[in-house]
Amino acid sequence: MSVPGIGQSGASPVPHADSLGVIISLPAALAAEISARRAVYQGPDAAVVPPHITLVSGRTTDTWEKAAEHVRSVAATAAPFVISLRGTGTFEPVSPVVYLNVARGGAECTELHEQLLAGPLEHLLEFDFLPHLTVAHDLDEPAMTLAKSEMATFNADFEVGSIGLFDHLGGGWELREELSLGGGKPA
Template identity: 35%
Template sequence: MGTVTLGVSIAVPEPYGSQLQELRAGFGDAAAHGIPTHVTLVPPTEVEADRLPAIRAHLTEVAAAFPAFPMRLSGTGTFRPVSPVVFVQIVEGVEGCTRLQGEVRDPAGPLSRELAFPYHPHVTVAHGISEEAMDVAFATLAEYAAEWVCEGFALYEQGSDGVWRKLREYPFGSGPIGVPAQPGSPVDQTAEAAGATVRPS
């Protein structure tokens, strides 16, 4: 049956998603219109196509038991010089994203995989463009802010044209809203203290 390239992510909802996508395109990132604005849970992963039913069942199970949680974006960050990425920072929801991606990548599950870099949830707004353009992106969105309640995630497939298309959404179950913000969480401390050692997922 061949292979497919999949990704799992939290979509940034409207109107924020389209706003950031258009800004990303405006900064000169040619890939912008093929990548819906998102927070990565599982990075691009090539799998055998016949594993899709098991993957879908696993994602359904994870989502059913996971509670909704608040998400808040504020300001910009970068992985430069290690990786040519500028992103909008997640200042609330890091704990929820980190726990969710751990369950989605459960070592016993069909999407088990090692990450090349420590998991650091973020919303990419520029990737692989000139240093000058990345500086513009970093400055333009320095005061950016958005917030919403994350109520699920989605499975995407990358086509041969490089465009990511949603295969299915996975809404969370009926758990209580409210994973509290953790400004001093280990993930945040790592991001602040390690600097260039923190890399995109």
């Protein structure tokens, strides 16, 4: 599974320990649908980061290879699961974010997050982990209100069969590996 709009590994620079992300990508059709809605609220900046669910946004506390091996191990032992996105939530007034709720699959996301942090990974966000999918961030009040209102009845289900391991290189996030849950082949 690839993440549209984010580079994929090839002959790219060597990864470094200062940035590491682990995410759940969406199926292409669902990602396109949510991207279209996000473009209404955020304009052209919406395409910079494709829709996803973040499991870890941080860095490694050891070498990149040790961190990557840990992520591979966590993925290999985790089972595929279903995520249900239902309606909106917000982090306001603490943070100007409108998101889609993870109504089903949140426990599995939290378990993956905790297992990932049990190894040489550090989560660098200033807030507690809450599985969600951002639809609007740091916008003016009319755009935030529109996002909350229009996405309030949104619902979608998809199977999570893999997680993506990313590095931040050259000004953007780059997919290093797509890792199947349960050790199978990536979708």
